Amino acid sequence: MEYDVAILGGGAAGLMAAARLNERGGLSVCVVEGNAKPGAKIRISGGGKCNLTNVTVSEHNYLGDATLVRSVLKRFDDSALLNWVRARGCEPVVRKARYYFCPRSAEELIDILLKSAEGVRFFLGHKIETVRQKENGFFVTTDKTTLKARNVIVATGGVSYASVGATDIGLKIAESFGIETVPFRPALAGMTLQKEQFWMKDLSGISFPVTIHVGEKRLREDMLFAHRGISGPAVLSASLYWEKGTVTIDFLDGRSVEAVLKRGGNKKIATAIPLPKRFITAFLDALGVEDKPCSAVTAEEKVMLKTLNAYTFAPAGTFGFTKAEVSKGGVACNALQPYSCESRGVRGLYFVGEVVDVTGELGGYNFQWAFASGRCAADHIGAV
Ligand SMILES: Cc1cc2nc3c(=O)[nH]c(=O)nc-3n(C[C@H](O)[C@H](O)[C@H](O)COP(=O)(O)OP(=O)(O)OC[C@H]3O[C@@H](n4cnc5c(N)ncnc54)[C@H](O)[C@@H]3O)c2cc1C
Structure with a gap:
């Protein structure tokens, strides 16, 4: 017919x-x-x-x-x-x-x-x-x-x-x-990490809202730390616009780390920063910054901590076609x-x-x- x-x-x-x-x-x-x-x-x-x-x-x-x-x-x-x-x-x-x-x-x-x-x-x-x-x-x-x-x-x-x-x-x-x-x-896949970011692998299961910048795009959604790398809605959408090169994550989703530290006073960094404790502890370890009262943070440490607002790195790749939604x-x-x-x-x-x-x-x-x-x-x- x-x-x-x-x-x-x-x-x-x-x-x-x-x-x-x-x-x-x-x-x-x-x-x-x-x-x-x-x-x-x-x-x-x-x-x-x-x-x-x-x-x-x-x-x-x-x-x-x-x-x-x-x-x-x-x-x-x-x-x-x-x-x-x-x-x-x-x-x-x-x-x-x-x-x-x-x-x-x-x-x-x-x-x-x-x-x-x-x-x-x-x-x-x-x-x-x-x-x-x-x-x-x-x-x-x-x-x-x-x-x-x-x-x-x-x-x-x-x-x-x-x-x-x-x-x-x-x-x-x-x-x-x-x-x-x-x-x-x-695309719409999780991203794998280079060895400099392997500290994130120990955070499997943690999720919180972030802003990811990739090229001209700015994506505000939840990020999920996974066994193989990073995932969650923000990362999946970022993978759409990412080919090679870097992405920048604001882990504090718009809240200034400087202001948070200022308000923190004698509270320790990991307590003052409103993010899951496991994440902050791993982040401080990766930076080599000791968890100390906010008031005792040195100028040099402050510069390092500011990367919480703009953590730039190059993902290794994506989770591939078997996991990509599209x-x-x-x-x-x-x-x-x-x-x-x-x-x-x-x-x-x-x-x-x-x-x-x-x-x-x-x-x-x-x-x-x-x-x-x-x-x-x-x-x-x-x-x-
Ligand atoms: C796990 C998962 C979850 C998703 N969730 C969402 C969501 O919630 N919202 C959203 O917007 N998108 C989602 N997507 C993406 C969405 O499913 C696709 O973008 C959408 O289905 C594309 O529609 P399509 O008709 O172009 O292709 P498809 O829906 O993939 O249809 C193509 C069809 O062609 C058939 N076909 C392919 N090759 C051949 C062949 N050689 N011979 C005969 N038939 C063939 C396939 O069997 C299939 O039925 C998801 C994708 C996945 C994998």
């Missing part, structure tokens, strides 16, 4: 495109998915409750071409997404002050997407191998069959978490059409039309979701992008 639209990948972006095309009606649509069940990453996301969007969303929360991101988000923004979900019986709840989650479970969202895509044919357990174009359409070959389609939406995601079916087929498809791509790299890189933004995510060079071929070189910070931004871009491509196909 020939389809008007073949959607490759039954994840967030692909399911939203399928739902939209189905609800608009009039076109034959299929989804080709390698797993036996669609929506694998939605199911495991946000601790099983899927953090689907955020109370504030803009192009500034993304690494990627701002024009493309703005254009796509404008077509299906956070309010539109929330309204779409609410109209289908699910009332997302705000947690941690900023993040929207499903009230009970991510399955609620998967059910909504699948119900909205009821008229769509699903080819499950089909591993996509190639997409070729001939005069009369596209041919999608899987390990089991070949399908013909007038339009193809590539929504095969990134390569993080290969354990749930992630592959780089989207980049291979783009490259087979001569479309520019940027290699995938792990992959940065993908199909180059400038290869796509900003109003549709259609390839500029190949009419009828669209790229949406994580396979595109657009990656969001932690906090629902990646699902927001996946849903908005899937919807954007579907609307364009439905309209032409």
Whole structure:
């Protein structure tokens, strides 16, 4: 059978495109998915409750071409997404002050997407191998069959978490059409440390709010010390903007160490500084500063202690693709039309979701992008 639209990948972006095309009606649509069940990453996301969007969303929360991101988000923004979900019986709840989650479970969202895509044919357990174009359409070959389609939406995601079916087929498809791509790299991942920072490894389990500066970005969130290095929301988002080079952490999250020491008087440093004692003790050890009354701190020690407000170091790397929530890189933004995510060079071929070189910070931004871009491509196909 020939389809008007073949959607490759039954994840967030692909399911939203399928739902939209189905609800608009009039076109034959299929989804080709390698797993036996669609929506694998939605199911495991946000601790099983899927953090689907955020109370504030803009192009500034993304690494990627701002024009493309703005254009796509404008077509299906956070309010539109929330309204779409609410109209289908699910009332997302705000947690941690900023993040929207499903009230009970991510399955609620998967059910909504699948119900909205009821008229769509699903080819499950089909591993996509190639997409070729001939005069009369596209041919999608899987390990089991070949399908013909007038339009193809590539929504095969990134390569993080290969354990749930992630592959780089989207980049291979783009490259087979001569479309520019940027290699995938792990993002929203913890960071590993060089030996000068190994003192942090003994702090596994401690978490507190910090501000991390990386390049032009300033990220205020919790940081978690982990066995392998550093993690937690602030570090995960910092990994998005970090390639190589240094990051700077304000462990006191804006409170001046000088003012804290001044107020401390005869209290010992580790008592006066409002951070977990285990952390301060390890920090003082690493600096070689004795824990003494604040009033006895020398000028030289003060300079060293000031690094609590601006601790600059070069991470060794990230925890890698097995732990990264997303992959940065993908199909180059400038290869796509900003109003549709259609390839500029190949009419009828669209790229949406994580396979595109657009990656969001932690906090629902990646699902927001996946849903908005899937919807954007579907609307364009439905309209032409
Ligand atoms: C543990 C974890 C937690 C996360 N939590 C959040 C969160 O709370 N909020 C947030 O915004 N983001 C979160 N993310 C990121 C988010 O899941 C992704 O950015 C999002 O799923 C991308 O949507 P997508 O449709 O582009 O790709 P995916 O959802 O990954 O879908 C791609 C689909 O393509 C299929 N596929 C790939 N290759 C092939 C092939 N060769 N043949 C057939 N099918 C194939 C895959 O099986 C998959 O179903 C999380 C990610 C992880 C790993």
